[in-house]
Amino acid sequence: MKLFLYRTLMFLLKPFVRPVLFIRRLKGLETNDPKRKKERFGYASVKRPNGKIYWFNAASVGESNSIIPVVNEILNMNQNAYVLITTTTLTASQNVAKKFEGKRVIHQFIPVDRRAYVNRFLKYWKPDLGFFVDSDFWPNLILAAKHYNIPLIVLNGRISDKSFKKYKQNLAFCKPLMSAFIFGFGKSEEDRKRLEIMGVKDTCCVGNLKYAVPPLRYDRDELFYLKKVIGDRPMFVVSSTHPGEEEKLLTAFLAVKKMFPKLLMIIAPRHPARGEEIKELVVDNGLNASLRSKKEEIKPNTDIYIADTLGELGLFYYLADIVFVGGSFVDIGGHNPMEPARLNTLVLSGKKVHSFKETYDLLEKENAVVIVNNEKDLTTKLRSFLENKNIVEKYKKKAFDVAEREAFVINRVMDKLNQFL
Numbered sequence: 001m002k003l004f005l006y007r008t009l010m011f012l013l014k015p016f017v018r019p020v021l022f023i024r025r026l027k028g029l030e031t032n033d034p035k036r037k038k039e040r041f042g043y044a045s046v047k048r049p050n051g052k053i054y055w056f057n058a059a060s061v062g063e064s065n066s067i068i069p070v071v072n073e074i075l076n077m078n079q080n081a082y083v084l085i086t087t088t089t090l091t092a093s094q095n096v097a098k099k100f101e102g103k104r105v106i107h108q109f110i111p112v113d114r115r116a117y118v119n120r121f122l123k124y125w126k127p128d129l130g131f132f133v134d135s136d137f138w139p140n141l142i143l144a145a146k147h148y149n150i151p152l153i154v155l156n157g158r159i160s161d162k163s164f165k166k167y168k169q170n171l172a173f174c175k176p177l178m179s180a181f182i183f184g185f186g187k188s189e190e191d192r193k194r195l196e197i198m199g200v201k202d203t204c205c206v207g208n209l210k211y212a213v214p215p216l217r218y219d220r221d222e223l224f225y226l227k228k229v230i231g232d233r234p235m236f237v238v239s240s241t242h243p244g245e246e247e248k249l250l251t252a253f254l255a256v257k258k259m260f261p262k263l264l265m266i267i268a269p270r271h272p273a274r275g276e277e278i279k280e281l282v283v284d285n286g287l288n289a290s291l292r293s294k295k296e297e298i299k300p301n302t303d304i305y306i307a308d309t310l311g312e313l314g315l316f317y318y319l320a321d322i323v324f325v326g327g328s329f330v331d332i333g334g335h336n337p338m339e340p341a342r343l344n345t346l347v348l349s350g351k352k353v354h355s356f357k358e359t360y361d362l363l364e365k366e367n368a369v370v371i372v373n374n375e376k377d378l379t380t381k382l383r384s385f386l387e388n389k390n391i392v393e394k395y396k397k398k399a400f401d402v403a404e405r406e407a408f409v410i411n412r413v414m415d416k417l418n419q420f421l
Contacts, residue, residue, distance in 0.1 A: 002170060002172065002173040003139065003143075003173055003176065003177070006139055006140075006173075007115060007139075007140065010113060010114045010115070010140060011114065011115070013114070014114065017040075017041075017112055017114070021037070021040055021112075028090070028273050029089070029090055030090060031090055031093070031109070036109065039108050039109040039111065040109055040110075040111055040112050040117070041111060041112070041117050041120070042111040042116070042117035042118060042119070042120030042121035042124075043120065043124075044108065044121075044124050044125065045108065046106060046108075048124060048125055048126070049082050049104075049106075051080045051081055051082055052078060052080065052081040052082070052128045053081075053082050053083075053084050053125055053126065053127045053128055054071075054074055054081060054082070054083050054084070054127065054128065054129050054130075054131070054421075055083075055084045055085075055086070055125065055127035055129070055130040055131065055150075056070075056071065056083065056084070056085045056086070056130075056131045056133060056155070057085075057086045057087075057110060057130065057131065057132050057133060057136055057138075057141075058085060058086070058087055058092065058133040058134070058136070059087060059088045059089065059092065059110075059133070059134065059136040060087065060088060060089045060091070060092045061089065061091050061092050061095045062134075062210070062335070062336065063087075063092070063133040063134045063136065063156075064085065064087055064092045064095050064096050064099070065095065065099070065210070065213050065336075066133060066134070066156055066209050066210040066213060067085070067131070067133055067155065067209070068099055068100075068213055068214060069209070069212045069213060069214065069410040069413075070131075070155065070209065070410070070413065070414070070417070071083050071085075071100070071103075071105065073410065073414050074421065075103060075104055075105075077421065078421070081104070082104045082105070082106060083100075083103075083104060083105045083106070084105075084106045084107075084108065084125055084127060085100075085105060085106070085107050085108075086107075086108050086109065086110040087107065087109065087110065088109070088110050088136070091271065091272075091310065093107055093109065094310055094311075095310070095311065098310070098311045108121075108125075110138070110141075111141070113138040113139065113140045113141055114140060115140050115144065118138075118140050118141040118144045119144050121141075122141075122144050122145060122148050122150065123148070126148075126150075127150055128150075129150070129151050129152075129153070129420060129421070130145055130150050130151070130152045130153070131152070131153050131154075131155040132152060132153070132154055132155065132181070133155045133156055134155075134156055134157065134158050134187075135157065135158050135159060135160070135163060137177070137178075139177055142177055142180050142181075143177065143180060145180065146180040151182045151420065152180055152181045152182065153181060153182060153183045153184065153185070153417075153420065154181050154183070154184035154185060154186075154195060154200060155185050155209065156185055156187045156208065156209040156210065157184050157185060157186050157187060157191050157192075157195050157200075158186075158187050158188075158191055158355070159186075159191050159194040159195065159198070160333075160354065160355070161354070164194050164198075167194075167197075167198050168197070171197075171198070171199075174198050174199060175198065175199035176199070177199070178195070178198045178199035178200050179199045179200070179201060181200045181201065182201060182202065182420070183200070183201070183202045183203070183204075183416075183420065184196075184200035184202070184203040184204075185203075185204060185205070185206065185209070185413065185416070186203060186204070186205045187205070187207075187208040187209065187210070187358070188205060188208065188357075188358040189205045190358075191205070192204060192205040204416060206409060206412035206413055206415075206416060207406065207409035207412060207413075208358065208359060208406070208409065209409060209410070209413060210336050210338060210359075211338050211359075211403070211406035211407055211409050212406075212407050212408070212409045212410035212413070213336075213338075213339070215314070215342045215343055216313055216314025216317060216339060216342075216343065217314050218312075218314040218315040218317075218318045219312075219315060222315055223315060223318055223319060226298070226315070226319055227319065229297070229298050230264060230298060230319075233262045233263070233264050234260045234262060234263050234264070234386050235263065235264040235265065235266065235319075235320065236265060236266075236320060236321075236322040236323065236324065236382065236386075237265075237266045237267075237268065237316045237317065237319065237320040237322070237323045237324070237345075238265065238266070238267050238268070238323070238324040238326055239268045239313060239316070239317070239323060239324070239325055239326055239335070239340070240268065240269070240270040240313075240325060240326040240327050240335040241267055241268070241269050241270060241278075241326035241327070242269075242270055242326060242327055242330050242332050243274070243330070244329070244330045245326050245327075245329045245330050246267065246269075246278055246281055246282075247281065248329050248374070248375040248378075249265070249267070249324070249329070249375070249378075250281070250282065250285050250287070250304075251375045251379075252375045252376075252378040252379045252382065253265050253287075253303070253304070254285065254287075255375075255376075255379040256379055256382045256383055256386070257303070259383055259386075260386055263303075263386075264298070264302065264303065264304075264305065265303070265304050265305075266304075266305045266306075266307055266316055266319070266320070267304060267305070267306050267307065268307040268308075268312075268313055268316055269306070269307075269308060269326075270326065270327065270335070272293065272308040272309055272310055273308075274308070275291050275292075275293050275306050275308025276291070276308075278306050278308070279291055279306055282303070282304045282306075287303040287304055288301050288302050288303045288304070289302070289303065289304040289305070289306055290302045290304075290305050290306065291306050291308055292305065292306060292307045292308055292309050292312075293308045293309055313339070314343065317339065317340045317343040317345055318343055320340075320345055321345060321346060321389075321392050321396065322345065322346045322348065322382070322385055322386075322392065323340040323345045323346070323347055323348065324348040324349065324378070325337050325340065325347060325348070325349045327352075327353075327355075328349045328350030328351065328352050328353050329350040329352065329374075329375075330352065331352055332352065332355070333352065333353065333354045333355025333356070334349060334350075334352060334353030334354070334355050334356045334360070335355075335356070336356060336359065337349060337353075337356065337359060337360065337363060337369060337399075338359060338403045338406070340399075341363070341368065341369075341399035341400060341402065341403035342400065342403040342404065342407070344396050344397075344399075344400045345396055345399065346370065346385065346392050346395040346396050346399065347363070347368070347369045347370065347395070347399050348369075348370045348371075348372060348378070348381065348382075349369060349370070349371055349372070350371070350372060350373075350374075351371055351372075351373060353371075362402065362406070363399065363402060366398060366402050367398060368395065368398035368399040368401075368402045369395075369399065370395065
């Protein structure tokens with residue numbers, strides 16, 4: 001009954017699809033490319049190549065990053081195969097283009113979950129195998145794939161407490177949907193159990209695939225230049241910040257700056273389009289800021305350098321000894337701490353990390369991450385670390401060792417996947 005109601009609702013929402021997409025475009029959340037707008041309605045913007053198509057549905061940047069090792073393994077195994085990646089966000093599409101440039105990878109925006117659109121999409125692409133990454137489950141899309149006999153796998157499945165509660169209350173709706181998946185990889189044992197309860201036929205947990213993502217790349221010449229410009233100034237990086245976090249980080253920065261007048265903070269917001277907004281906030285706090293997107297230099301009087309560009313996070317992780325991972329001072333759930341850990345940094349974070357709970361539990365168990373309660377606590381920790389480089393080096397080594405060890409999860413994933421490939 002609930003499935004019928006969902007499909008009826010999506011059918012009735014047709015008149016609102018274009019206005020909603022138009023508003024999203026005005027906000028910079030959708031593509032303005034005339035050829036690609038139609039992808040949201042299931043129309044392809046490129047020709048389907050001959051050969052097998054392995055399809056990955058990865059909603060945003062984090063999910064599209066996590067599939068990199070699997071995609072590379074599949075392409076290496078089958079020289080005649082292609083990979084189709086669908087994403088929801090514009091930044092994820094840009095990330096896919098950058099990370100898979102020159103490879104047999106096609107990107108399309110996921111169609112709006114109406115039956116006509118998803119049927120059009122699947123009839124055209126005819127994927128041989130589909131992967132739904134993390135928790136991006138679209139009912140009409142999943143059931144259409146089942147109708148067209150397209151086998152589906154949950155990859156690195158993550159079911160939050162909030163989502164699982166809803167699924168349990170609606171198992172009559174959930175089980176027929178999730179039974180369409182022939183296999184499910186939970187990113188933790190708890191996620192595996194939840195996938196099983198929800199109706200996935202066969203499940204396992206071999207680790208979190210996000211641990212296997214190759215170390216972020218960087219431009220060596222740019223790294224050398226930035227090191228030269230910054231010189232011996234004390235500095236730290238805050239990454240993947242969200243609205244409401246920068247205010248707290250600036251409070252800590254101002255307090256630490258009293259002891260370290262030359263202190264530099266580099267902010268890499270989760271959404272680069274927020275660069276101007278963050279600069280206004282910095283100026284309102286009586287500080288000087290430079291925007292990387294506008295090629296503004298780091299000058300001796302620059303307090304905050306705003307790295308509002310896409311795909312350069314690796315550069316700033318390599319640059320820093322201390323990194324605060326954002327999304328953890330506000331109720332976002334945190335972001336992947338393994339990325340800076342693999343690049344040999346001391347990892348700091350707030351407490352709100354429920355989206356990466358098992359990752360933080362692992363790092364905390366081995367004393368490889370520093371959790372701060374609030375901006376006051378962050379101030380204390382930063383002062384301590386900037387004063388004592390030996391402590392910083394110990395934390396860096398612990399984080400790096402854990403991240404390197406866990407990166408081998410890709411081997412365990414591929415061992416399981418071989419039966420389906």
